[in-house]
Amino acid sequence: MTTLRTLDPARRSARPARPRHPLGGAVAAEWTKLWSVRSTWWTLLAAVLTMAASNAQLAIYVQNANTDDDPTTDPGVVDVGEIVVSSLELTQYVVLALGLFAITSEFTTGTVRTTLRCTPSRGRVLAAKAIVVGAVTFGLGLLLGAVGAAAARPVLGEWGRAPLGGTVADVVACATYLALIGVLALGLASALRGAVLTLTVLFALLMIVPLSLREPDITVLTRISDALPGVAGNHFLLGDAEPYPAAVGLLVLAGWTAAALALGRWALDRRDA
Template identity: 35%
Template sequence: MTAPQHPQPPAPQAPAFAPEAPQWTGGYLSPIPVRKATLADALASEWTKIRSLRSTMWTLGVMVVLVFGIGCAIAAAATTVDNNGSERDMSALSFGVFGVLLGVICVITLGVLTITSEFGTGMIRTTLTACPNRARVLTAKAIVFFLLVFTITLVSTTLVGMVAESMLQGQWTDRTTGEMWLRATVGVSLFVALIGLLALAVGTLVRHSAGAITAMLGLMLLPLVMSMFMYASALSEIKKYLIQYSIPYELFVLFASGSDGPDSSGPMGWDPVWIMMGVVAVAMGGAYAALMKRDA
């Protein structure tokens, strides 16, 4: 008598997805597809950072209030002045310069904080771990910051110009041309955004918020302050040079009537934009070199 035969269980079959399943190699295996990071990824990251910071909202919000509020207030005050039929040697667009001068301080502050806040909190280590290409990180910060400041300044200066011209009702608008509109809006916006990039470069070099902001404010105001104490005739040329190439004077040049500046011997027309481009190129070159060589 033979023992009963028990049926053998079928051999287990591999699931259909087994040939494509990832193999365990002893480390962490991410289920997310891995690809090489690009500049677009860095731009998206920096945009997320800058729009989520409270400092961005406050500094740019105060800037808009200063540019628009002061420009419109001075234009409104000008409407009460009786010109007795005389021709004004300025345009309605010129009233925007007073608000922009104060708004530049907000741009400088935000430009510095864009990079120094990460050095202060140690977040820069996380940023450079996620994106080891340091040049790409600084490039993304510069592009996002430049476009943001340029857009906000362009909208603010355009609104101030429109409101000022409507308030003055032709008293100052006889000299307003398309070239003046372009310089007082696009030119000024480029100039202010470039100052912000210079602040970003200084912040990268100094890596300290208070120190970088102080350095930028000194760069903006020190030439004018020094010129006030140059009474000697031997220093007249130096005094004139310091005034003509100071940031406030160059802003006045962009708002000035015609192609000439307040002093035809100095920068005029679009010269302030080209000068600032050269300065920013040198400063950003130093910022790239410092970020590549120094530890985070």
């Protein structure tokens, strides 16, 4: 008869723990830091409220346009997903704060020095922050999409529809867009180091410059505008076929995000904390 052998408790406790992967440890640290500050929770609350309010307001516009005395402005029955996508034009600037504050707050308070002492590899620090910001903003995007659809559908009434497949696809697309924009904000903030300056550059890059370039009679300027991240992301969200397929719009936005991270990595390596 065989007997079970049990290890002595002292020997069990003396067994060395399995070492954690360096990037995994950095990700765990960044995850803890992000959720331990009040600004994260206030930003989440502001994003949810902004999304709900903007979706309800856009739904009211659709309903009013369909019921007023001017038949030329009637949009007809609208998919809830279209309302959700349109509301990101405003809500995205609230979500960007998560990417900004993930590093600018550390530059402001000087705690970035502690971060770099614990994780000397600056590339690993930035990669960990990007993973955390991307994951959180993607999850937040799913939540915001659901909140927006729930706010818009009852207001639309007979002028709205919410096909399950199409609505889910639109919500996932919104989450993907917000994740890429959030990491783009992180990369720029790593290079610029200031929240206000980074937000100003993002506002110009996502809205002001594209609007300035979109001249109907100057094709070259319009094509330049189509290559900017905000316009490319909008083509992706709307599922456009022109001037390029939606998948290309996603790739263009991802390229801008990768370039912003590369710029942030270069700036972190070149300058002192």
